[in-house]
Every structure is written in C-alpha cells, then in structure tokens.
Amino acid sequence: MVASGETGLPVAAGVGLKPEHFEQVIGKAPALGFVEIHAENYLVAGGPMHHYLERVCARYPLSVHGVGLSIGGEEPLDRGHLQALRGLLDRYQPAVFSEHLAWSSHGGIFFNDLLPLPYTRRTLERLCEHIEQVQDALGRRILLENPSTYVEFSGSSYSEAEFIGELVKRSGCGLLLDVNNAYISCINHGRDLDEFIAALPLHAVGEIHLAGFHRDRDSLGAPLLIDSHGSAVDRAVWQAYESVLERTGPLSTLIEWDNDIPPFETLCAEAARAQGYLSACAVREA
Amino acid sequence: MNRKVTPAALALAFSTAVTLAASPALAAGDKDKGDKEKCYGVALAGKNDCKAGPGTTCSGSSNRDYQGNAWKYVPKGTCKEIPSPTSPTGKGQLQPFQEKG
Amino acid sequence: MRGGGAGAGLSERLRGAGGLTVEERWAVALLDPEAPTPPDLTSWNGSDPGQRFAVYRNNVVVSLVESLAQTFPVTCELVGEEFFRAMGREFVRARPPRSTLLARYGEGFAEFVDGFPPAASVPYLADMARLEMHCLAALHAADADPAAPQVLEAALREPECLPALRLRLHPSLRCLRSEFAVFSLWDAHRGELEISQVNPLAAECGWILRSGLEVRLLPMCAGDCDFVEALARGNSFGEAAEAAAGDREFDLGRCLATLLRWGMVTSVNGIK
Known part of the structure; x- marks a missing residue:
C-alpha cells in the first residue's frame, strides 16, 4: 500500500492555497505537508499570483489541481489550455497534477462548474482518449478526481465505482479520492458508502481531498448535499476518511475550503486534524 | 494637432524627468496626488474554483429577469449620493426602467 | 493530434x-x-x-x-x-x-x-x-523590471539621439479617457474623497498601472494619455511628445518623471 509514493507528494496533510492567506503562509511558515492550487488561477502573465506562488513553492511541496480542462467533454480538448498548463507545470514542477471526472466547457462556452457524465462505454472511451492526450501533453501521469453529483443519467451502464475502475485500468491514470465527494454522491444517490469505497481502485489513489458540504433537500425532502467547500469537514466525512485510511494506509491529504474562506488558523487546524488521522494510521501500520 | 517639439525641448524634459525621478521629492510632483502615498490595491482572489454555490433555491436558477419591457430592479447604490447637475433634484436620477411602447 | x-x-x-x-x-x-x-x-x-x-x-x-x-x-x-x-x-x-x-x-x-x-x-x-x-x-499583466538609471543617464549624454529614442513601457500600463469623473468616483469609493463633492460630469482621463504588486490609478491629462498611447504604438520619444503637444496642460518632463517614478519605462533603445 504505497500508492501515494508514486506521486512524490509527501504523505501528510496540506491545504488549498488561497490568495487571502498568501501573506500568512509565507510569514508564519506553518507546518503543512504541501499546498495545492487551482491551475487556472495562475495561468496569468505576471503580478502577485506568481510573486506569492514562487515564494510559497520555495518552502512547500506543490500539487496543481486543474478545474477547467473539461476532460470528460464531448469536444476535443483545448490544445491551448493544455499548452498553458504545461507551461505552468514546467515553471513550478509540482509533485502532482490532478483534474476532474467531469466536463465544464461546450461549444466554446466555459460553464465554471464540474458537470456530470453518463457512465457509458462511449464516455469511457472518450475519457481514456482524453486522458492519454493530457498525459502525453503534460509529460506525466495525472490523477483524476471522483465527482460529487446531484443527478444520475438513465443511460448509464456502469456504476460510478465500476466506471472509475475501468478508467484507471485502461488509461493508467491515478485516482484522487475526494472523500467528501464520495460521501455527497452516496447520500445524493442512495448508495452505500462502504460498498462504494470498497469497489474503487484504491491501489491507484495518489491523494485524498476533504472538504465541507452544504445540506439541502430534494423535492421529496430527502437530503441533497451540495459540494460547497464552505465549511469544516463533516463528522461523517472524517469517519469515512478514517475507514479509507484503514484500507489504503496513509495518503497525502488536502483540506479544501474555497467558499466563506476562514481565518488561516482554522484551515490549519483542519489540516492538523487530518494529520492526526494520518499519524495514527502510520503507527498502526508500523 | 501635432506640434513640432524641438530636440532642445526634448532634452530639457528628459533631463528634468531623470532628475525628478531620482529625487525623493518626486511624489509631490505627481499630478493631483499631493505628497500622500496612495495605494490602490485591488483585492486578490482566485476565481477558478471547484466549489458549488449554496442551495438550490438561489437566484441563478430563477426565471429570466429582463423581459425587454419592464425591469424590476432600480439602481440603489451610492449613485444616489452623487450630484447630478442635469437632474431636477440635483442628485442621481434613478428611475425604474420602462421601455417605450 | x-x-x-x-x-x-x-x-x-x-x-x-x-x-x-x-x-x-x-x-x-x-x-x-x-x-x-x-x-x-x-x-x-x-x-x-x-x-x-x-x-x-x-x-x-x-x-x-x-x-x-x-x-x-x-x-x-x-x-x-x-x-x-x-x-x-x-x-x-x-x-x-x-x-x-x-x-x-x-x-x-x-x-x-x-x-x-x-x-x-x-x-x-x-x-x-x-x-x-x-x-x-x-x-x-506580465512582470517587467524598470530600465536601469544608468541607461537613462546614457541617453542624456547623447541628446541628438533623443528624438528617435524608443521607450518600452510596462505591460500593465493602460489609459482610460472618460466623459465622466470615474477616477474621482473610484477615489470616493476608497474613502479618499467625499462622494458628494465629485461632479460626475467632469471629464477625466488617467493611467492604470501596476507598480510592484499594487494596482494604482493616476488621474492624468489627455496629453499624458496621448503620449503613452503613441509610445505603445511604437512611436519614438519625439513623435510621442508631438502627439501629446496638442494638450496645453501636457508637461513632458512631468509626464516622463511620473512614468519613471512608477517604474513604467522598462527599456530604452536607440542610444549609440
């Protein structure tokens, strides 16, 4: 169980780097395993984004998380965007690059949301083709993140876990296991979380994401969880995280908090909590 | 409208500029800025995210607001504190939008 | 492919x-x-x-x-x-x-x-x-270092080269001309001015630039915008000065000094 050894990212807890926290990350140099950025926020020519990222990168290992490649999209990949990503990765040499099992652009329009895909053979073939193109263009293996979704497609012929398993097997990409997404999707679609996790290709997990969600209800009053990244990690998600670690051993773990961004100390406290689970897991393994 | 600028005038201006730029008193030479150092930082934000907006009942999924014939929103910000010499009240003229016809 | x-x-x-x-x-x-x-x-x-x-x-x-x-x-x-x-x-x-x-x-x-x-x-x-x-x-906008003072001093030693001098400006620098007092209104929203004292119908123009990590807004005269726009088109120092000379308010020395002060001149070419 050394899946994350393949990524080069430390097996420790990290946080999503927000511009609101730039000064504190540099000034206070807190104990963090790594930081993660959203690639698209740094595809600008110059100015403060690069100024701060260079300084943060001098102290912390980096993971780059893409949110705009539309890798599951029906249309051909955006070559210009891929090239820009390659430039960013060449400049900052992150340990990991990850993207989403989703689509976000169509007909030249960018929707700024991670939109769901029907789990069909056609989608699988298209994704494998796109992942191969991305891995070729970026010159590295990528991690793909399991989605949080609010609807399912009647045309799907695979379960989500089966689909991800096939994808990993055929394309050779790794899995970014977002435990919050897994929990959200299981609640939103009446799935059993343990069964879902057990059916995933856990050997391929290179990184874990944890985040907070927002509670809503569907038209029948059943819980509908929204992937808001705007609060602390839920108790149920911590539990799921602990049980994932029991299966996988310790893995690089990111706290994502993108909405209602908290004081930096709050974010670090969440990371410290994840670090606690990681350390306990490492002790059990030893 | 272009006027000839003599090489001597260019040289004088260039030399003045280099001297001024090297002197700490230059800030006072900034037009309309006085000697106060003003800093217009723009709030830094990473706009590409993988978060979702809160709730399903928010405005983004509501029906079209702008039907072309009437609009329910009226500017209500600081523009109403701004003098408007052409307005009968002397303040910003704010009316609900009504299309003709 | x-x-x-x-x-x-x-x-x-x-x-x-x-x-x-x-x-x-x-x-x-x-x-x-x-x-x-x-x-x-x-x-x-x-x-x-x-x-x-x-x-x-x-x-x-x-x-x-x-x-x-x-x-x-x-x-x-x-x-x-x-x-x-x-x-x-x-x-x-x-x-x-x-x-x-x-x-x-x-x-x-x-x-x-x-x-x-x-x-x-x-x-x-x-x-x-x-x-x-x-x-x-x-x-x-892209980063660019200001031209070294020695380069400017070298240009001064060759006054006959000045009219044909090419000044390259910082990538962040841009001009805005408005029929309204948008620079003052902007200031007012930053608490620099009383909003009720701004006459919105007074035309204003100015520069927007990034110096270091900060974006700054400088109200300037129309000639300052003419000058910067001419340089951005690739015109020489002399040509840009002439493009701006139609504005009586324009002061070439002060305009250039402001550019230098904010690090907006990034290279000077045409010195022998």
Missing part, C-alpha cells in the same frame, strides 16, 4: 434520437431558465430531477455573477448589490465566458452596461466598469 478529427466524428456518434448530444442539451438548459430540464436524468428515490438539475444551473450563473462582483466592486457599489447581480445574470446569459480563465471574465461587460437600458440613469456606470476591467488586466 488525433483530437480534432476524432472529436468531430465522436460528436456525430453521440447524437441521440433528438439530434442533440447530452452536453448540447445541458449547455442550453444551464444558461436558459426557461429551457426544459435535459431528458434522461433520474434520481434514486423518484424525486424531481429538474430540481436537482437546478443546482447546476444555479452554480453556473451564481458563480459567474460572483466573479463579476469581485472584478467590478465599485461598479457594484454604484448601483447596489441587487441591481448589479440582476444585471450580472443578464450579462452571464448573454455573454458567458469563452475562456476557462475567470481572471479574464468581464471583457465586454462595459459595452453590455452601455447598451443595458435599465442602467441608463447612471451614465458613468459603463466607464466605471471599463476602469475596473483595466485594473484587473493591470493586476495580472
């Missing part, structure tokens, strides 16, 4: 009975609240898929309006949050982003505001949006 060819064929193959692919249906329905929910969506418990789909519709529109609100804070304050967000929704639906980089989203917003009848009672609103879009562009 098989993406292009394969993609076109793929898109054909994906077309269902209705002739539209999943994404084509979604693309329409995400931006048009009156469009029907895409077909073939289900939920495990039989709850309304339309209500679940609305989460996506909401995410798309609200997140893009939020991005506009961040880019245009003073434009928003001028008309209030409610008006701004409603106008933003119209813009998002009419002009959704063409780029995945939201740091660029908002190009065309000023033109949209110009042609948006409900905003007509705030005539300076579109120019404020122009000003704030310039701020965003300046913030993320």
Whole structure:
C-alpha cells in the first residue's frame, strides 16, 4: 500500500492555497505537508499570483489541481489550455497534477462548474482518449478526481465505482479520492458508502481531498448535499476518511475550503486534524 | 494637432524627468496626488474554483429577469449620493426602467 | 493530434434520437431558465430531477455573477448589490465566458452596461466598469523590471539621439479617457474623497498601472494619455511628445518623471 509514493507528494496533510492567506503562509511558515492550487488561477502573465506562488513553492511541496480542462467533454480538448498548463507545470514542477471526472466547457462556452457524465462505454472511451492526450501533453501521469453529483443519467451502464475502475485500468491514470465527494454522491444517490469505497481502485489513489458540504433537500425532502467547500469537514466525512485510511494506509491529504474562506488558523487546524488521522494510521501500520 | 517639439525641448524634459525621478521629492510632483502615498490595491482572489454555490433555491436558477419591457430592479447604490447637475433634484436620477411602447 | 478529427466524428456518434448530444442539451438548459430540464436524468428515490438539475444551473450563473462582483466592486457599489447581480445574470446569459480563465471574465461587460437600458440613469456606470476591467488586466499583466538609471543617464549624454529614442513601457500600463469623473468616483469609493463633492460630469482621463504588486490609478491629462498611447504604438520619444503637444496642460518632463517614478519605462533603445 504505497500508492501515494508514486506521486512524490509527501504523505501528510496540506491545504488549498488561497490568495487571502498568501501573506500568512509565507510569514508564519506553518507546518503543512504541501499546498495545492487551482491551475487556472495562475495561468496569468505576471503580478502577485506568481510573486506569492514562487515564494510559497520555495518552502512547500506543490500539487496543481486543474478545474477547467473539461476532460470528460464531448469536444476535443483545448490544445491551448493544455499548452498553458504545461507551461505552468514546467515553471513550478509540482509533485502532482490532478483534474476532474467531469466536463465544464461546450461549444466554446466555459460553464465554471464540474458537470456530470453518463457512465457509458462511449464516455469511457472518450475519457481514456482524453486522458492519454493530457498525459502525453503534460509529460506525466495525472490523477483524476471522483465527482460529487446531484443527478444520475438513465443511460448509464456502469456504476460510478465500476466506471472509475475501468478508467484507471485502461488509461493508467491515478485516482484522487475526494472523500467528501464520495460521501455527497452516496447520500445524493442512495448508495452505500462502504460498498462504494470498497469497489474503487484504491491501489491507484495518489491523494485524498476533504472538504465541507452544504445540506439541502430534494423535492421529496430527502437530503441533497451540495459540494460547497464552505465549511469544516463533516463528522461523517472524517469517519469515512478514517475507514479509507484503514484500507489504503496513509495518503497525502488536502483540506479544501474555497467558499466563506476562514481565518488561516482554522484551515490549519483542519489540516492538523487530518494529520492526526494520518499519524495514527502510520503507527498502526508500523 | 501635432506640434513640432524641438530636440532642445526634448532634452530639457528628459533631463528634468531623470532628475525628478531620482529625487525623493518626486511624489509631490505627481499630478493631483499631493505628497500622500496612495495605494490602490485591488483585492486578490482566485476565481477558478471547484466549489458549488449554496442551495438550490438561489437566484441563478430563477426565471429570466429582463423581459425587454419592464425591469424590476432600480439602481440603489451610492449613485444616489452623487450630484447630478442635469437632474431636477440635483442628485442621481434613478428611475425604474420602462421601455417605450 | 488525433483530437480534432476524432472529436468531430465522436460528436456525430453521440447524437441521440433528438439530434442533440447530452452536453448540447445541458449547455442550453444551464444558461436558459426557461429551457426544459435535459431528458434522461433520474434520481434514486423518484424525486424531481429538474430540481436537482437546478443546482447546476444555479452554480453556473451564481458563480459567474460572483466573479463579476469581485472584478467590478465599485461598479457594484454604484448601483447596489441587487441591481448589479440582476444585471450580472443578464450579462452571464448573454455573454458567458469563452475562456476557462475567470481572471479574464468581464471583457465586454462595459459595452453590455452601455447598451443595458435599465442602467441608463447612471451614465458613468459603463466607464466605471471599463476602469475596473483595466485594473484587473493591470493586476495580472506580465512582470517587467524598470530600465536601469544608468541607461537613462546614457541617453542624456547623447541628446541628438533623443528624438528617435524608443521607450518600452510596462505591460500593465493602460489609459482610460472618460466623459465622466470615474477616477474621482473610484477615489470616493476608497474613502479618499467625499462622494458628494465629485461632479460626475467632469471629464477625466488617467493611467492604470501596476507598480510592484499594487494596482494604482493616476488621474492624468489627455496629453499624458496621448503620449503613452503613441509610445505603445511604437512611436519614438519625439513623435510621442508631438502627439501629446496638442494638450496645453501636457508637461513632458512631468509626464516622463511620473512614468519613471512608477517604474513604467522598462527599456530604452536607440542610444549609440
């Protein structure tokens, strides 16, 4: 169980780097395993984004998380965007690059949301083709993140876990296991979380994401969880995280908090909590 | 409208500029800025995210607001504190939008 | 490079009975609240898929309006949050982003505001949006070091070269000319001026630039804009000075000194 050894990212807890926290990350140099950025926020020519990222990168290992490649999209990949990503990765040499099992652009329009895909053979073939193109263009293996979704497609012929398993097997990409997404999707679609996790290709997990969600209800009053990244990690998600670690051993773990961004100390406290689970897991393994 | 600028005038201006730029008193030479150092930082934000907006009942999924014939929103910000010499009240003229016809 | 060819064929193959692919249906329905929910969506418990789909519709529109609100804070304050967000929704639906980089989203917003009848009672609103879009562009513009003082001193030792000198300006520097007092209004929203003392109908122009990590707005005269625009077109120092000389207020020495003070001259070419 050394899946994350393949990524080069430390097996420790990290946080999503927000511009609101730039000064504190540099000034206070807190104990963090790594930081993660959203690639698209740094595809600008110059100015403060690069100024701060260079300084943060001098102290912390980096993971780059893409949110705009539309890798599951029906249309051909955006070559210009891929090239820009390659430039960013060449400049900052992150340990990991990850993207989403989703689509976000169509007909030249960018929707700024991670939109769901029907789990069909056609989608699988298209994704494998796109992942191969991305891995070729970026010159590295990528991690793909399991989605949080609010609807399912009647045309799907695979379960989500089966689909991800096939994808990993055929394309050779790794899995970014977002435990919050897994929990959200299981609640939103009446799935059993343990069964879902057990059916995933856990050997391929290179990184874990944890985040907070927002509670809503569907038209029948059943819980509908929204992937808001705007609060602390839920108790149920911590539990799921602990049980994932029991299966996988310790893995690089990111706290994502993108909405209602908290004081930096709050974010670090969440990371410290994840670090606690990681350390306990490492002790059990030893 | 272009006027000839003599090489001597260019040289004088260039030399003045280099001297001024090297002197700490230059800030006072900034037009309309006085000697106060003003800093217009723009709030830094990473706009590409993988978060979702809160709730399903928010405005983004509501029906079209702008039907072309009437609009329910009226500017209500600081523009109403701004003098408007052409307005009968002397303040910003704010009316609900009504299309003709 | 098989993406292009394969993609076109793929898109054909994906077309269902209705002739539209999943994404084509979604693309329409995400931006048009009156469009029907895409077909073939289900939920495990039989709850309304339309209500679940609305989460996506909401995410798309609200997140893009939020991005506009961040880019245009003073434009928003001028008309209030409610008006701004409603106008933003119209813009998002009419002009959704063409780029995945939201740091660029908002190009065309000023033109949209110009042609948006409900905003007509705030005539300076579109120019404020122009000003704030310039701020965003300046913030993320490429970095460039200022020219070394020795280079400038060398130019002074060769006065006969001055007219033909080529000055390259910092990538963040841009000009705005407005029929309205948008620079003063901007200052007022930063607490630098009393808002009631600003005459919005006084024409203003100025520079927007990034010095270090900070974006700065400098009210200047029209000649200062003429001068900078001429240099940006590739004109020589002498030609730019002549382009600006039509403005009686223009002071070449002070203009150049301001450029130097903010590190806006990044290279000087044409010294023997």
